[in-house]
Amino acid sequence: MRHRAVLSHSALTPIHVVLHKVQKRISILLALLGDWSAFIGVVLILGLGTSWYMIDVGTPLTTERQGPWTGWTSAGRADADPYTRAHFARLGTLQLSAEMTLTFVAFTDNEGRRLHSSCDYNVEGREPGASWWSLTVFDDRGELIANPAQRYAFTSQSIAMRPDGTFLVALARDARPGNWLPTGGAGRLALVFTTLDPTTPLLANPDDDQKPLPAIHRVQCR
Amino acid sequence: MNIRDKLKHANWQLIVAAPIAAGILHICATLAAPYLTAASAYSRLAPALPLNKIQVLHPITPGAEPLPFLSPHARYAMCRFDTANGPVSVTATLPPDPGWMLAVISPQGDNVYAAASTPGRSTPIALVLVPSEDHFLGVTPEARGIARDVQPPVPIAATRGIVVVRGPDKGLAYKKEVEANLGKARCSGRSF
Numbered sequence A: 001m002r003h004r005a006v007l008s009h010s011a012l013t014p015i016h017v018v019l020h021k022v023q024k025r026i027s028i029l030l031a032l033l034g035d036w037s038a039f040i041g042v043v044l045i046l047g048l049g050t051s052w053y054m055i056d057v058g059t060p061l062t063t064e065r066q067g068p069w070t071g072w073t074s075a076g077r078a079d080a081d082p083y084t085r086a087h088f089a090r091l092g093t094l095q096l097s098a099e100m101t102l103t104f105v106a107f108t109d110n111e112g113r114r115l116h117s118s119c120d121y122n123v124e125g126r127e128p129g130a131s132w133w134s135l136t137v138f139d140d141r142g143e144l145i146a147n148p149a150q151r152y153a154f155t156s157q158s159i160a161m162r163p164d165g166t167f168l169v170a171l172a173r174d175a176r177p178g179n180w181l182p183t184g185g186a187g188r189l190a191l192v193f194t195t196l197d198p199t200t201p202l203l204a205n206p207d208d209d210q211k212p213l214p215a216i217h218r219v220q221c222r
Numbered sequence B: 001m002n003i004r005d006k007l008k009h010a011n012w013q014l015i016v017a018a019p020i021a022a023g024i025l026h027i028c029a030t031l032a033a034p035y036l037t038a039a040s041a042y043s044r045l046a047p048a049l050p051l052n053k054i055q056v057l058h059p060i061t062p063g064a065e066p067l068p069f070l071s072p073h074a075r076y077a078m079c080r081f082d083t084a085n086g087p088v089s090v091t092a093t094l095p096p097d098p099g100w101m102l103a104v105i106s107p108q109g110d111n112v113y114a115a116a117s118t119p120g121r122s123t124p125i126a127l128v129l130v131p132s133e134d135h136f137l138g139v140t141p142e143a144r145g146i147a148r149d150v151q152p153p154v155p156i157a158a159t160r161g162i163v164v165v166r167g168p169d170k171g172l173a174y175k176k177e178v179e180a181n182l183g184k185a186r187c188s189g190r191s192f
Helices: A002-012 A014-056 A082-091 B003-009 B012-036 B041-048 B172-183
Strands: A063-066 A069-072 A102-106 A119-126 A133-139 A153-155 A166-172 A179-182 A189-195 A215-221 B074-082 B088-094 B101-105 B111-116 B123-130 B154-157 B160-168 B186-189
Touching (some): A069 A082, A082 B012, A153 A179, B160 B172
Parallel strands (some): A166 A179
Antiparallel strands (some): A102 A189, A119 A215, B088 B123, B088 B186, B101 B111
């Protein structure tokens, strides 16, 4: 009906026919462009978004998680998956093979709140077997936090253990008795837990009350 | 326009193509990511390391970290190697303490070779890094009728990369001993 009306109208005023044709072609072009822009948008968001997520955050396919700790299971290995390779290339770290070392990083406490130097934390755990291990605090760019005590990490050789085989590390700006790791005014923090023996059953019993990876609890904030 | 009309007029070719194109972009972006970053460990370390020569790094302290998230409780000796002009020989002896390691790391971050110390005995390591491309490197001593008086080194195919020897930093009392052990590691160009 509309077509016929246009024809009848065009018979009267040819200039309107031309205008109508132009308008119609523009609307078709816009519809086509709309489809293509939506297509490109979806492709970019899906393609780059999922790639970024799998490289930056990781999935159960590439990482082991326990509480706030995340470890990339094939880090540094010659047969590492592309996501792990891209993750550490972007991070710029020197990754020793996951066959030799296990490294877990935490950016949050056990309640999921971002670690920050304006808060004090208790890091509590038990010795993960007989292997050598270390607990290091960095700022979120991976740089050590300068402090007068020149203390940046505790290892299985330097930490003061409790008689029951557990340990407590206080993460705080000001000095604390016992195992104290200074955080200064670093801002956002990252904790790195490394063990040199990947056969250590760090993740053997994730539902066990006595989890081998240390728990990070916020004590107070200023 | 109701939903049925919208579905009827939808461009199904583009709708089907979108996830396929997104998948291709995902794969390309993921595979390209290690090569597009300017801040990989190799690109940060390489300019400061001499070629085919071991260098004991200073202790890791705030403001002097060569890489992010590098353990301050370890000391490192590194050698940037390039086998383009011939094989590179690597030797080291890991003391019997826990925490000693030797790794050959490619520019992409892969551990082409890694070995750790063994409690109770020293671990001698002898490697020869050879180019991964196939080309003639010379005749082996055995082929020339010369018997080796030592165990032949383990050949590792790697064109470029970094050899890392890592020792535990156990404090001032052990500093000289650890540095001496790191300094004993060797990395040099050689004939086959």
